[in-house]
Amino acid sequence: MTAYREVVVRTPLALKLLPILSVATFFIAWEIVVRTGVVPDTMLAAPTTVTQLLLDKFTNMDPDGALLHQHAWVSIQEAFGGYFLALAVGLPLGLAMGWFNVAEGLARPIFEIIRPIPPVAWIPLTIFWFGIGLPGKIFIIWLGGLVPCVINAYVGVKMTNPTLIQMARTYGASDWQIFKQLCIPSALPMVFGALQIALACCWTNLVAAELLAADAGLGFMITMGRRLAMPEMVVLGMFMVGLTGAFIGVIIDRVEKRLLAGIRR
Amino acid sequence: MQDAARPRTKIEVCNLTKRFGELLVLDDISFSVAEGEFVAIVGPTGCGKTTFLNTLSCLLPASNGQILIDGTPANPKRHNISYVFQEPTCLPWRTVRENVAYGMEVKGRPQKDIDERLDHILNLVGLTQCANLYPNQISASMQQRIAVSRAFAVDPDLLLMDEPYGQLDVKLRFYLEDELVSLWRKLQSTVLFITHNIEEAVYVSERILVLSNKPTRIKAEVKVDLPRPRDFMDPEFVRIREHVTDLIRWW
Numbered sequence: 158m159t160a161y162r163e164v165v166v167r168t169p170l171a172l173k174l175l176p177i178l179s180v181a182t183f184f185i186a187w188e189i190v191v192r193t194g195v196v197p198d199t200m201l202a203a204p205t206t207v208t209q210l211l212l213d214k215f216t217n218m219d220p221d222g223a224l225l226h227q228h229a230w231v232s233i234q235e236a237f238g239g240y241f242l243a244l245a246v247g248l249p250l251g252l253a254m255g256w257f258n259v260a261e262g263l264a265r266p267i268f269e270i271i272r273p274i275p276p277v278a279w280i281p282l283t284i285f286w287f288g289i290g291l292p293g294k295i296f297i298i299w300l301g302g303l304v305p306c307v308i309n310a311y312v313g314v315k316m317t318n319p320t321l322i323q324m325a326r327t328y329g330a331s332d333w334q335i336f337k338q339l340c341i342p343s344a345l346p347m348v349f350g351a352l353q354i355a356l357a358c359c360w361t362n363l364v365a366a367e368l369l370a371a372d373a374g375l376g377f378m379i380t381m382g383r384r385l386a387m388p389e390m391v392v393l394g395m396f397m398v399g400l401t402g403a404f405i406g407v408i409i410d411r412v413e414k415r416l417l418a419g420i421r422r
Numbered sequence: 423m424q425d426a427a428r429p430r431t432k433i434e435v436c437n438l439t440k441r442f443g444e445l446l447v448l449d450d451i452s453f454s455v456a457e458g459e460f461v462a463i464v465g466p467t468g469c470g471k472t473t474f475l476n477t478l479s480c481l482l483p484a485s486n487g488q489i490l491i492d493g494t495p496a497n498p499k500r501h502n503i504s505y506v507f508q509e510p511t512c513l514p515w516r517t518v519r520e521n522v523a524y525g526m527e528v529k530g531r532p533q534k535d536i537d538e539r540l541d542h543i544l545n546l547v548g549l550t551q552c553a554n555l556y557p558n559q560i561s562a563s564m565q566q567r568i569a570v571s572r573a574f575a576v577d578p579d580l581l582l583m584d585e586p587y588g589q590l591d592v593k594l595r596f597y598l599e600d601e602l603v604s605l606w607r608k609l610q611s612t613v614l615f616i617t618h619n620i621e622e623a624v625y626v627s628e629r630i631l632v633l634s635n636k637p638t639r640i641k642a643e644v645k646v647d648l649p650r651p652r653d654f655m656d657p658e659f660v661r662i663r664e665h666v667t668d669l670i671r672w673w
Contacts, residue, residue, distance in 0.1 A: 320511050324569075327479045327505040328528040328576065329498035338524075342515045 202389030207396065210389045221381040221390070223373050228394075229401055231374040232363055235291060236405075239298025240359040246299075247306025247355070248348060254307065255314025255344065256336045268307060276301040277365045294366045294374075301362035302355040309351035313344025349413055356409055360402045375401070432457040432612045433580055437487035440470075440477050447473045449637035450487070455580075458610045460603075462623035465633030466670055471616045474638065475582050478614065479505045491579050502529070504573035506583040510565035512557035519544065519553040521568050525576040543575050546605060563594050570602060574609050581613045587622070599626050603650065620670070624663045625652055632669045642669045 184204050190196050191203035198206075214225035223231075253260035254268075276297050287293030317340045325335050367376025375398050382390030433455040440448040447470045455461050465471055476482040478489055480498050489496040496503065504525065512521050519540055526536045544550045547567055557565055566586055573581055587595045603626055606613055617623050623630050624646055634641040644666055652659060 318511075320507055320509060321513065323481055324505065324507060324511045325524075325528065326481060327498055327503050327582075328525045329500075329503070330528045331499075334528060338528075339513070342513070345515075 198388070199386065200388060202387075202392050206389045207392045210393050211396075214393070220385055220387075221378055225378075225393075225397070228373055228375050228378050229397060232367065232376070232398075233401065233405075235294045235298060235366075235374065236356075236359050236363045238291070238295040239363070240302050240356055242295065242299045243302030243306050243355055243359065244352070247303040248310045248351065251307035251310025251351075252314055252336075252341060252344060252348075255311045256340050257332070271300075272304055276362045280366060283366075289371055294363065294371065297366040298359045298362050302359040305354040305358055306351045309347045309354065310344055313347030314340045316347070317343040352413060353406075353409060356405065357402075360398075360405065364398055430457055431455070432459070432492065433614075434490040434493075435478070435487070436490065438477060438484055438489065439486035440473055440482065441485040446637040448477060448484075449639050451638065451640055452487075453631060453640055453643075455612055455614065458612055460606055460613045460615065460626060460628045462615045462617060462627035462630045463633060464617060464620055464623045464630060464666060464670065465638070466635055467618060469633050469635050470638040471618075471633065472584060474633070475505070475584050475614070475616055478580070479503055479582050481505075496580070501580065502576045502578045504576055504578040504581045506566075506569050506573050506581070506586045508585050508588055510557070510562055511569050512565045514557050517554050517556055518549055518560070518564075518568055521557065522549070522571045522575055525572050529576060539575055539577075543571050546608065547571050547601060563590050563598065566590070567598065567601070570598075570605070574605050574611060577609070578611050581611045583613065583615045585617050585619075588617070588619070595622070600651070602626060607650075620663055620666050621654065624648075624659060624666065625654070630666055632666060644669070 187201075188203050188205060191198055191201055191206075202210075211225070216224070218224060221228075250260070250264060254264050255261070279297055279300060283293045283296055287296060314336075321339050321343075322335055325339055330338070363374075364376040364379075367374040368380050371377040371380075375394050378397075379391050379394035382388065382392075382394060431454045435451060435453050438448055438451040439446070451474075463471065463474070473482065477484050478496075480489075480496055480503070491501045491503075494500070513524065516524065522543060523536050523540055526539060531539075541550075544553055547570070549564075549567065549571065552560055552564070557568070570583075570586065573583075587598050590598065599622060615623070615627060627646055630644040630646060631640050632642040632644065633639070644662060646662055648656070648659060648662075654660075
């Protein structure tokens with residue numbers, strides 16, 4: 158043996174076993190509760206039934222008119238469409254509002270009025286305007302993602318160290334130079350925060366939008382499950398929303414870590 | 423105030439007055455600074471030193487009077503004004519070299535000139551080796567040296583310094599003061615150096631303006647005609663230091 162010994166950091170046994178135990182207990186209890194009829198199967202589907210439906214839905218269009226991954230793909234398209242539009246509009250707007258008085262004066266009052274309205278409240282109007290297709294849902298999702306983008310970018314610019322601004326002024330820097338060279342770099346950490354927050358908002362609003370007005374997507378699947386009195390489809394839809402959301406979260410996290418590594422140096 | 427040996431007047435401050443509402447802070451201040459002169463400004467705490475510098479640098483508009491650089495009203499966009507603040511003002515997302523270049527970039531100097539000037543300045547202050555480090559990788563005193571280098575790099579008509587070494591320990595301060603004096607002699611900039619440390623003022627400057635309590639006026643002017651490098655123990659040095667100390671104490 159060498160003088161150096163490898164130090165093994167052990168995860169405590171409790172933290173290794175108990176999660177497995179708790180998850181297993183949860184699903185088994187769920188299964189038993191449904192199988193024994195304590196909760197009737199018209200109100201809740203057993204995990205095994207959901208799993209069956211999951212496997213079946215990859216090849217069977219019935220009864221909701223699309224395959225599972227098609228639903229997921231529709232949802233992802235809508236979410237990312239709205240998300241990227243929210244970034245494209247919200248970040249420049251927030252940054253400009255943080256520095257230029259004209260932008261703040263013009264946009265702030267309207268933004269403050271629109272901000273407290275939950276995106277879901279826009280759904281009826283959206284249906285009048287766009288129908289139930291892709292553009293309407295992207296609009297709802299865009300509204301939801303816009304708010305955190307604007308706020309974070311705005312606060313990020315406002316947090317620029319005032320002494321740095323004074324320093325730039327004494328060198329004769331113009332407002333535009335200060336905005337570009339000082340305010341935007343200062344705001345970047347907050348902007349990266351906005352990427353995460355906005356995505357979470359977009360995904361939540363997506364499901365809300367689809368629950369009310371859609372002909373495909375994961376939220377639509379949940380609604381169809383209710384209409385067709387198929388609790389297993391409702392549960393499967395919910396499960397897929399969670400899984401896909403978590404998956405996208407992991408991807409964004411990876412991307413952000415890479416980009417931030419370049420910024421924090 | 424005219425000195426025959428001096429080439430010409432660079433900065434002319436005429437009847438400078440600054441009011442914040444009813445509060446009169448700067449009261450009709452007039453003085454002039456010759457080209458390439460190193461002037462220190464001392465005064466009691468809270469006498470409006472920073473307001474004075476902020477007005478001189480055009481960060482604050484004067485209530486009355488004006489500041490002339492080469493005979494025209496001072497304007498940060500037209501003149502090269504540099505300001506070294508008390509706290510470090512490095513941009514965290516720029517390397518040492520890029521930080522020193524910042525002032526020149528704002529002025530829109532051609533990249534070739536900037537590079538040449540950077541090589542020269544970084545060499546003078548011995549920052550060449552850490553040119554590619556980021557501010558969070560170097561000490562606070564190094565950051566202040568970057569701010570000083572950045573200030574000299576634009577070839578300033580007027581270089582204002584607001585107690586740049588106030589937060590450093592004595593030994594390091596002596597070292598940086600020597601560095602400052604040597605930069606000033608090599609680059610021949612016109613420097614206005616504010617400090618509350620009288621010894622520091624006598625050590626670095628050619629002339630000391632003593633400010634009064636608020637409302638601030640120039641109360642006295644002391645010439646420091648000592649050879650360099652200066653010696654703190656030199657009787658003449660001690661005499662000037664005590665003289666300035668008395669001036670500040672007697673109001």
